[in-house]
Amino acid sequence: MTSTKERAGIFPNVVMGLMAVYFLLPFWWLLVAATKDNDGLFQSAPLWFADFHLAGNLETVFTQENGIYLIWLRNSLLYAVVSGVGATVVSALAGYAFAKLRFPGRTTLFALLLGLIMVPATALVLPTYLLMSQAGLVDSIWAVILPSLLNPFGVYLLRVYTHESVPDEMLEAARIDGAGEFRVFRSVALPAMRPALVTVLLFSMVASWNNFFLPLVMLSDDHLFPLTVGLRTWYMSAILGNGGSALFNVIVTGALVAILPLIVAFLLLQRYWRGGLTIGAVK
Amino acid sequence: MTEVQIDSAAVAPAAAVPSPRPPLFGRSREAVTGWLFVLPFAVLLVAFLLLPMAYALKLSLYRSTLIEGEHFAWFDNYKQAFQDPLVRQGVGRVLVFGLVQTPVMIGLALLAALLIDHATSRFSRVFRLAAFVPYAVPVVIGTLMWGFLYGQETGPFSLLHIDFLSSSWVLASLGNVVTWQWAGYNMIVLYAALQGLPREVYESARIDGAGPVQLALRIKTPMIGSALILATLFTILGTLQFFTEPLILQPLNPGSITQHYTPNVYAYHQAFSFQQYNYSAAISFLLGAVVFVGSYLFLFATRKRSAL
Numbered sequence: 398m399t400s401t402k403e404r405a406g407i408f409p410n411v412v413m414g415l416m417a418v419y420f421l422l423p424f425w426w427l428l429v430a431a432t433k434d435n436d437g438l439f440q441s442a443p444l445w446f447a448d449f450h451l452a453g454n455l456e457t458v459f460t461q462e463n464g465i466y467l468i469w470l471r472n473s474l475l476y477a478v479v480s481g482v483g484a485t486v487v488s489a490l491a492g493y494a495f496a497k498l499r500f501p502g503r504t505t506l507f508a509l510l511l512g513l514i515m516v517p518a519t520a521l522v523l524p525t526y527l528l529m530s531q532a533g534l535v536d537s538i539w540a541v542i543l544p545s546l547l548n549p550f551g552v553y554l555l556r557v558y559t560h561e562s563v564p565d566e567m568l569e570a571a572r573i574d575g576a577g578e579f580r581v582f583r584s585v586a587l588p589a590m591r592p593a594l595v596t597v598l599l600f601s602m603v604a605s606w607n608n609f610f611l612p613l614v615m616l617s618d619d620h621l622f623p624l625t626v627g628l629r630t631w632y633m634s635a636i637l638g639n640g641g642s643a644l645f646n647v648i649v650t651g652a653l654v655a656i657l658p659l660i661v662a663f664l665l666l667q668r669y670w671r672g673g674l675t676i677g678a679v680k
Numbered sequence: 681m682t683e684v685q686i687d688s689a690a691v692a693p694a695a696a697v698p699s700p701r702p703p704l705f706g707r708s709r710e711a712v713t714g715w716l717f718v719l720p721f722a723v724l725l726v727a728f729l730l731l732p733m734a735y736a737l738k739l740s741l742y743r744s745t746l747i748e749g750e751h752f753a754w755f756d757n758y759k760q761a762f763q764d765p766l767v768r769q770g771v772g773r774v775l776v777f778g779l780v781q782t783p784v785m786i787g788l789a790l791l792a793a794l795l796i797d798h799a800t801s802r803f804s805r806v807f808r809l810a811a812f813v814p815y816a817v818p819v820v821i822g823t824l825m826w827g828f829l830y831g832q833e834t835g836p837f838s839l840l841h842i843d844f845l846s847s848s849w850v851l852a853s854l855g856n857v858v859t860w861q862w863a864g865y866n867m868i869v870l871y872a873a874l875q876g877l878p879r880e881v882y883e884s885a886r887i888d889g890a891g892p893v894q895l896a897l898r899i900k901t902p903m904i905g906s907a908l909i910l911a912t913l914f915t916i917l918g919t920l921q922f923f924t925e926p927l928i929l930q931p932l933n934p935g936s937i938t939q940h941y942t943p944n945v946y947a948y949h950q951a952f953s954f955q956q957y958n959y960s961a962a963i964s965f966l967l968g969a970v971v972f973v974g975s976y977l978f979l980f981a982t983r984k985r986s987a988l
Contacts, residue, residue, distance in 0.1 A: 413803065413807040416788070416811060417810040417811070422829075423825045443829075487720045487721050487724065490721065491718045494714050500715050500718075510725070513729055517920075517968050519921045519923055520967055520971070521728070523948075524736040524961060527735065527739070528731060528735055543724075547724040547728045547729060578709075614948075614952065625819075625820040628821065629820055636932060637931060645834070652825065663812075
């Protein structure tokens with residue numbers, strides 16, 4: 398590894414520098430823009446600070462429409478945590494069973510999973526909405542959470558991982574010691590599956606935090622909106638100017654507040670992000 | 681009932697007689713346990729994948745009129761979709777988009793991956809983070825940001841005097857949003873593949889006189905072919921379903937980003953603005969089928985090189 402390390406020439410560094418500017422430019426803009434009032438946003442230089450109004454903007458973000466932003470933030474968090482944990486639990490149980498337990502129909506079910514992994518989620522939103530509305534579940538938190546619990550790719554990842562890194566002898570030893578199947582799963586298999594579990598949890602939480610199409614279709618009560626759908630309604634009303642009181646500076650500050658937790662989580666949990674992408678590449 | 685069974689087994693002291701399970705009993709117990717473990721997943725798979733698919737298919741074969749109510753209409757909706765110029769335009773647009781944006785983005789991701797694989801410096805680690813951060817931003821918010829950046833008054837590109845959302849530029853502008861958001865993700869995927877390559881190959885190539893550029897183009901790139909193929913596949917799948925970015929930017933210029941801009945945007949408006957559920961289901965089902973069949977054909981055609 399060290400033998401292939403070499404000092405990069407000027408050219409690679411220049412190219413990386415230019416690309417870094419491209420990737421970071423919108424963040425810099427957002428950070429600067431969040432400190433401006435609505436006039437400053439339109440009249441000052443876009444990439445540098447003008448009059449400092451960050452505190453005022455933050456106050457407006459959290460008090461606008463009786464603090465609905467906080468409700469959206471809470472909803473996003475709720476959907477992300479419940480869907481993320483739920484999807485991980487479901488995937489862990491199924492992934493483990495596919496990898497380690499023999500039961501009739503296992504091969505068929507797994508083939509079905511592999512066959513359906515490529516079905517595009519967006520094509521299912523409309524029929525799912527219509528079915529949920531017949532079941533009377535539309536416009537409730539369950540309309541967003543229940544469909545997000547299904548994560549075929551997570552099941553696939555956990556099956557592959559469990560198959561390769563949980564030795565059968567360990568499970569057999571626990572069984573001989575008299576542990577029941579669920580106990581074997583919980584105390585022997587789960588700890589060994591941990592790195593992959595964290596990855597699946599992380600990815601399903603982020604997918605749910607970022608989700609837009611599903612909540613957009615399922616929800617009409619703005620007190621159930623997640624941040625993505627909520628910010629879009631502010632954005633629409635600011636552009637169309639149709640009675641909504643949100644101004645662009647509030648939207649910009651709201652966007653900054655919305656991405657901060659993700660960026661912090663992302664920096665702290667880097668290891669697992671990369672881990673997840675690599676597990677997909679293993680096999 | 682079975683839970684009690686599991687519980688009693690779980691509390692059984694470890695020192696209890698380690699009776700080897702009789703094969704027959706063991707098998708059937710394992711079968712029951714296996715099904716209990718996959719049951720939640722199986723139920724979800726039926727409820728939120730198979731059932732909606734079947735329902736979409738059924739909807740797409742019916743028509744709803746004031747006079748006749750809902751009636752079976754065979755493939756009329758599909759016939760209509762094939763002849764609908766708005767569907768054709770949308771499909772053409774996502775195809776052009778995919779054909780241009782996919783190679784640009786994968787190319788950028790490959791270049792970035794080769795660079796960080798080549799140079800292990802502090803700066804390349806910072807760069808890796810910088811390129812990956814956009815992936816952590818919700819698509820809605822990334823698109824909002826670029827909406828402001830494209831603005832003449834709010835963005836830094838006003839000197840260029842380009843209306844980024846005019847009909848001649850808007851596709852490229854949307855392509856830029858997608859590239860910004862996903863290039864870093866693909867870079868990490870490709871970088872992971874590069875890290876998995878055997879280093880000895882590099883040594884022998886170097887001894888044969890290959891420079892870093894030749895090493896990158898002739899040795900490394902072909903060796904991560906399967907990762908490149910998968911990244912390309914997932915990007916194309918994404919572009920066919922193009923939805924959020926045009927929907928968010930739509931109010932900025934409804935003249936160039938129309939309600940039928942992409943097939944998905946069209947299906948969405950057909951269902952939720954015009955209550956044409958049957959027609960919308962036909963478009964969604966068609967799109968889903970194309971993505972589904974296309975991805976398997978793609979994987980099948982390239983199966984020798986890809987990992988799947």
